[in-house]
Amino acid sequence: MKISVVKDILEANDRIARENRDLFDDNGLVVFNLMSSPGAGKTSLLERTIDAMKGDVKMGVIEGDIQSTQDAERIAEKGIPVVQINTGGACHLDGNMIRDTFKEFDFAALDLLVVENVGNLVCPAEFQVGEDFKAMILSVTEGEDKPSKYPLMFRESKVLLINKIDLIPYLDISLERFREEALKVNPDLTIFEVSCKTGEGLDAWYAWLKAQVKAGSAA
Amino acid sequence: MKISVVKDILEANDRIARENRDLFDDNGLVVFNLMSSPGAGKTSLLERTIDAMKGDVKMGVIEGDIQSTQDAERIAEKGIPVVQINTGGACHLDGNMIRDTFKEFDFAALDLLVVENVGNLVCPAEFQVGEDFKAMILSVTEGEDKPSKYPLMFRESKVLLINKIDLIPYLDISLERFREEALKVNPDLTIFEVSCKTGEGLDAWYAWLKAQVKAGSAA
Numbered sequence: 001m002k003i004s005v006v007k008d009i010l011e012a013n014d015r016i017a018r019e020n021r022d023l024f025d026d027n028g029l030v031v032f033n034l035m036s037s038p039g040a041g042k043t044s045l046l047e048r049t050i051d052a053m054k055g056d057v058k059m060g061v062i063e064g065d066i067q068s069t070q071d072a073e074r075i076a077e078k079g080i081p082v083v084q085i086n087t088g089g090a091c092h093l094d095g096n097m098i099r100d101t102f103k104e105f106d107f108a109a110l111d112l113l114v115v116e117n118v119g120n121l122v123c124p125a126e127f128q129v130g131e132d133f134k135a136m137i138l139s140v141t142e143g144e145d146k147p148s149k150y151p152l153m154f155r156e157s158k159v160l161l162i163n164k165i166d167l168i169p170y171l172d173i174s175l176e177r178f179r180e181e182a183l184k185v186n187p188d189l190t191i192f193e194v195s196c197k198t199g200e201g202l203d204a205w206y207a208w209l210k211a212q213v214k215a216g217s218a219a
Numbered sequence: 220m221k222i223s224v225v226k227d228i229l230e231a232n233d234r235i236a237r238e239n240r241d242l243f244d245d246n247g248l249v250v251f252n253l254m255s256s257p258g259a260g261k262t263s264l265l266e267r268t269i270d271a272m273k274g275d276v277k278m279g280v281i282e283g284d285i286q287s288t289q290d291a292e293r294i295a296e297k298g299i300p301v302v303q304i305n306t307g308g309a310c311h312l313d314g315n316m317i318r319d320t321f322k323e324f325d326f327a328a329l330d331l332l333v334v335e336n337v338g339n340l341v342c343p344a345e346f347q348v349g350e351d352f353k354a355m356i357l358s359v360t361e362g363e364d365k366p367s368k369y370p371l372m373f374r375e376s377k378v379l380l381i382n383k384i385d386l387i388p389y390l391d392i393s394l395e396r397f398r399e400e401a402l403k404v405n406p407d408l409t410i411f412e413v414s415c416k417t418g419e420g421l422d423a424w425y426a427w428l429k430a431q432v433k434a435g436s437a438a
C-alpha cells in the first residue's frame with residue numbers, strides 16, 4: 001500500500017517533469033539540478049559560476065530551501081533573475097514546485113537555468129524536475145565513504161564537484177580515494193576538484209559548463 | 220490526498236514508536252536517536268563515546284544506512300552489540316525498522332542504546348523511533364546558516380554537538396554565531412563544542428550522557 005502510493009507520486013512527478021523539460025527545450029534553455037548535503041557549497045559555487053559566465057551565458061536560478069530566503073538574496077546580489085521556493089518542510093524539490101516558478105521568468109531571455117535543490121544527499125536524487133542533467137557537490141569534509149553509502153545521487157549525476165579541497169591539508173583524507181569511490185558507483189561521472197573559497201580548479205568547470213550550454217542551445 | 224497519506228504513515232509510526240519506548244522503559248534502557256547531515260561525525264562520536272563509557276555504561280548501537288555495513292563494522296570493532304539496518308533507499312529510520320532489530324539484542328544486559336540515523340538533516344527529525352531524546356551533530360564546515368534553514372531537527376533535539384572545531388582556524392566562521400543561530404531556533408538546546416578528531420570538548424559530553432543514563436535507569 002505504502003509503496004504503491006509512492007510510485008504514483010513518482011509517476012505523476014515524472015509526467016510534470018517531462019512537460020517542464022519540453023518547455024525548457026522550446027526555449028533553447030539548458031537546465032541543471034544542483035544537489036548536495038547541507039553546507040557542501042552549492043550557493044558558493046553558483047556565486048562564482050555566475051561571475052564567470054557573465055557576458056557569455058545568461059543565467060537564472062531557482063533556489064530551493066525548506067524555509068528562509070538567504071540563498072536567493074545571495075544570488076540576487078549578482079544581478080540575475082532568481083526565484084526562491086520554500087518547501088515548508090519537504091526535503092526535496094519536485095516538478096510541480098519548479099512549474100510554479102515559471103511565471104516569474106522570461107525563459108526566452110536566458111541560456112542556462114540552475115535549480116539549487118534542498119541540501120540533502122538522499123531524496124532530491126529521486127525526483128526529476130525537468131533538468132537536462134544533474135550535478136552534485138561533495139565536500140571533502142564529508143569523507144570518502146559517501147558514494148558507497150549514498151549511491152543514488154552519485155549514480156544519477158552527470159558531474160561531480162569535489163569541493164573544499166583547500167581544507168585537505170587539515171583532514172585525514174585522500175583525494176584519490178574520493179575519485180575512486182565515486183567512480184566505483186558511477187564510472188561515467190565527470191569530476192572536478194575545486195575550492196569555491198580560493199577558486200582553485202574552477203576554470204575547468206566553467207569551460208565544461210559553457211560547452212554544455214553551447215551544445216544544448218544548438219540541439 | 221497526498222497529505223492525508225503522509226499523516227497516516229506518521230500516526231502509524233508514532234504508535235509503533237510508543238510501543239518501542241515502553242519496551243525500552245521496561246528494561247531500564249536509555250535510548251537516543253543520533254542525527255546529522257552525511258559526514259558530520261556520528262560514527263566517530265560513537266567510537267569515542269563507547270571508549271569513554273567502557274566499564275561504566277553498557278552500550279548497544281543500531282546503525283542506519285541506505286546500504287553498506289561500514290559503520291556497523293567500525294562499531295563492532297569496539298566489542299559492543301551492534302545491528303545494521305539497511306533502508307534500501309529510505310532516507311530515515313522509523314519505528315518499525317527499529318522494532319525489527321529487537322531479536323538481535325539482550326536489552327536487559329544494556330544501559331544505553333544509540334540509534335545512529337541515516338545522514339540527512341531533514342527527514343529523520345520527522346520520525347520517532349521510541350527514543351528518550353534526540354541528539355544531533357552539526358559540523359562547523361556546514362556553515363552557521365543551517366539552524367535557520369533546517370529548523371526542525373534543531374527544534375526536536377535535546378542536545379547539539381558542534382563538531383570539527385579543530386578546523387575553525389581554516390574556515391571563515393564564528394563558533395559564537397553557530398551557538399546563537401542554534402539557540403534562536405531552540406533556546407533549550409544543550410550545546411557541546413567538540414572535535415571527534417582531537418577529543419577536545421568531549422569530556423563534558425561524556426559526563427552529561429552518563430548523567431542522562433543514571434537518571435533514566437533510576438526512573
